Amino acid sequence: MLAGKRILLVIGGGIAAYKSLDLIRRLRERGASVRVAMTNAAKQFVTPLSVASLSGDKVYDELFSLTDEAEMGHIELSRDADLVVVAPATANLLARMAQGLADDLASTLLLATDKRTLVAPAMNLRMWLHPATRRNVEQLQRDGILFVGPSDGAMACGEFGPGRMSEPLEIVAAVETALAGETLLPLPKGAMTSGSLSGRRVIVTSGPTHEPIDPVRYIANRSSGRQGHAIAAAAAEAGADVVLISGPVEIADPKGLTTVHVETAEQMLAAAEKALPADIFIAAAAVADWRVAEARSEKIKKSGPTPTVLSMIENPDILATISMRKAGRPGLVVGFAAETEKVIGHAQEKLARKGCDLIVANDVSPEKGVMGGTSNTVHLVTPRGVESWPEMSKSDVGRKLIERLATLLERQS
Numbered sequence: 356m357l358a359g360k361r362i363l364l365v366i367g368g369g370i371a372a373y374k375s376l377d378l379i380r381r382l383r384e385r386g387a388s389v390r391v392a393m394t395n396a397a398k399q400f401v402t403p404l405s406v407a408s409l410s411g412d413k414v415y416d417e418l419f420s421l422t423d424e425a426e427m428g429h430i431e432l433s434r435d436a437d438l439v440v441v442a443p444a445t446a447n448l449l450a451r452m453a454q455g456l457a458d459d460l461a462s463t464l465l466l467a468t469d470k471r472t473l474v475a476p477a478m479n480l481r482m483w484l485h486p487a488t489r490r491n492v493e494q495l496q497r498d499g500i501l502f503v504g505p506s507d508g509a510m511a512c513g514e515f516g517p518g519r520m521s522e523p524l525e526i527v528a529a530v531e532t533a534l535a536g537e538t539l540l541p542l543p544k545g546a547m548t549s550g551s552l553s554g555r556r557v558i559v560t561s562g563p564t565h566e567p568i569d570p571v572r573y574i575a576n577r578s579s580g581r582q583g584h585a586i587a588a589a590a591a592e593a594g595a596d597v598v599l600i601s602g603p604v605e606i607a608d609p610k611g612l613t614t615v616h617v618e619t620a621e622q623m624l625a626a627a628e629k630a631l632p633a634d635i636f637i638a639a640a641a642v643a644d645w646r647v648a649e650a651r652s653e654k655i656k657k658s659g660p661t662p663t664v665l666s667m668i669e670n671p672d673i674l675a676t677i678s679m680r681k682a683g684r685p686g687l688v689v690g691f692a693a694e695t696e697k698v699i700g701h702a703q704e705k706l707a708r709k710g711c712d713l714i715v716a717n718d719v720s721p722e723k724g725v726m727g728g729t730s731n732t733v734h735l736v737t738p739r740g741v742e743s744w745p746e747m748s749k750s751d752v753g754r755k756l757i758e759r760l761a762t763l764l765e766r767q768s
């Protein structure tokens with residue numbers, strides 16, 4: 356996907372600059388060429404020699420360089436790329452971008468470019484949460500600058516929180532998305548999450564269903580409910596009025612939302628319809644496709660004849676039922692596709708068949724450890740294309756998905 360693409364990478368003066376060396380390598384191994392401009396501060400963190408060795412090109416760092424201007428002027432340099440990436444984007448660089456300053460080569464390139472710009476912020480959490488940075492980020496978003504990250508995590512300064520630069524592979528995924536023309540990259544934490552869904556109603560289904568064979572036995576699956584619950588929690592964090600419809604799970608009900616407990620697919624559908632209307636419906640539950648045609652009302656006795664055949668009938672399709680509603684269809688209907696083969700192909704087919712707006716596809720082969728595990732690797736499949744996210748915690752998937760849906764909803768209104 357990146358073969359033949361030209362990336363202009365601006366490295367800012369942050370401690371995360373060392374990760375940009377790996378980013379260069381990852382971009383180049385996917386076939387992209389990478390030309391690098393460094394700020395003066397960046398050179399305190401990684402050497403131009405390391406950068407040049409990895410990029411296979413000279414490093415651009417001087418605005419007033421006669422040689423560089425003669426070879427490739429700053430305007431040409433800023434445009435001779437398919438995408439401009441800033442990683443790490445320091446608080447200072449974001450401020451300069453927001454103000455439209457052009458006081459060194461890096462900021463001049465950023466102002467002169469006619470290409471899309473993707474920034475990967477990295478800074479101490481207080482700097483990230485400071486009202487000045489918040490204002491700058493909001494301004495840059497309004498200007499159409501794309502963001503990847505930052506994420507939560509331990510920082511070099513010993514603190515913990517938002518401000519950590521996204522990992523190189525996350526940035527690569529964002530670069531692919533930006534180059535594919537998608538405008539909806541995950542938005543930076545702190546700017547969007549809190550309040551981005553206030554006044555909105557979100558319904559999430561989560562967990563497995565249990566389909567009874569008799570009063571004590573049932574057919575189930577390995578879903579833990581962790582992903583659906585994380586999404587519901589993220590939606591509540593974003594200010595939405597959330598109804599979580601949960602199958603039988605062993606995890607606690609998230610705080611700040613209403614949880615409705617159900618057992619079977621039929622009960623889950625009834626609860627979902629009762630919870631409507633909603634702005635967003637997210638079907639994250641692993642609903643049993645079939646149920647036993649005639650569940651016994653009395654326990655099947657071991658002493659009796661062995662029930663060698665269980666005859667099954669199809670369960671209602673909750674996602675399709677909600678998605679195909681003529682009246683009162685939620686603005687956004689999101690499904691999940693848990694697959695063990697041809698993950699994206701099956702998800703695209705499901706998207707079309709069920710008429711939903713977005714499918715979150717994941718590979719649930721036993722060796723991936725997704726079912727019951729705490730992390731997930733997902734692909735977002737929409738009618739416009741596919742976006743693959745690197746492996747991340749189910750909480751991060753939940754938060755990023757909610758950020759994305761809030762933006763989509765915003766665009767609808």
Ligand SMILES: Cc1cc2nc3c(=O)[nH]c(=O)nc-3n(C[C@H](O)[C@H](O)[C@H](O)COP(=O)(O)O)c2cc1C
Pocket residue numbers: 366367368369370371394395396397444445446447448477478479482
């Ligand atoms: C050890 C050290 C680490 C730093 N790390 C960061 C950082 O991660 N993010 C940031 O925004 N600034 C960081 N700074 C401050 C920037 O280097 C400083 O604001 C500089 O002016 C940024 O210049 P630039 O934006 O032109 O690259 C750090 C400074 C020092 C001394």
